[in-house]
Amino acid sequence: MEWNLSDDRPIWLQLSEQLARQIVSGIYPPGGKLPSVRDLAADAGVNPNTMQRALSQLESEGLAVSNRTAGRMVTEDTAVIDAARRKMAREIITTFFAAMAGLGLSRARAIELLKEEEIHE
Numbered sequence: 001m002e003w004n005l006s007d008d009r010p011i012w013l014q015l016s017e018q019l020a021r022q023i024v025s026g027i028y029p030p031g032g033k034l035p036s037v038r039d040l041a042a043d044a045g046v047n048p049n050t051m052q053r054a055l056s057q058l059e060s061e062g063l064a065v066s067n068r069t070a071g072r073m074v075t076e077d078t079a080v081i082d083a084a085r086r087k088m089a090r091e092i093i094t095t096f097f098a099a100m101a102g103l104g105l106s107r108a109r110a111i112e113l114l115k116e117e118e119i120h121e
Contacts, residue, residue: 003044011046015054016061023063023074024085034064034072 001022005014019040022028034055035043041051055072058064062080064072075081100110 001043005044005046012050012053012057015040015044015046015051016057019054019058020061020063020084021088023058024081024088028074030074030078030081031076032074033070034074036071 001018003015003018005011019028019034028034034040037048037051037055040055041048044051055064059066059072061084062077063075063084065075066072097107097110100107100113105113
């Protein structure tokens with residue numbers, strides 16, 4: 001996986017967000033096993049403690065669960081995953097409308113443009 005990390009926010013939070021996106025997109029399916037902390041940390045080029053904190057955040061959000069014998073798994077509760085997906089979608093929509101407002105476009109006009117783009121595809 002390609003990790004996109006920046007210096008403007010805590011790394012563990014960025015890692016957690018990127019892992020959450022992988023869960024909601026189905027890369028890590030419900031009930032699926034997550035790679036080990038060490039494997040994920042090596043892949044991302046971060047300290048294992050940083051990755052541990054990111055995974056702990058996923059657990060606190062209910063997207064991951066720990067199993068002493070099997071390691072960390074993605075939750076099997078699809079309602080939790082769907083809620084996370086909707087939250088992410090709302091954040092993207094909010095950013096989109098803010099960018100459109102920055103161009104001087106109303107929400108209604110931005111929606112019209114989206115519909116026009118949909119027709120062209």
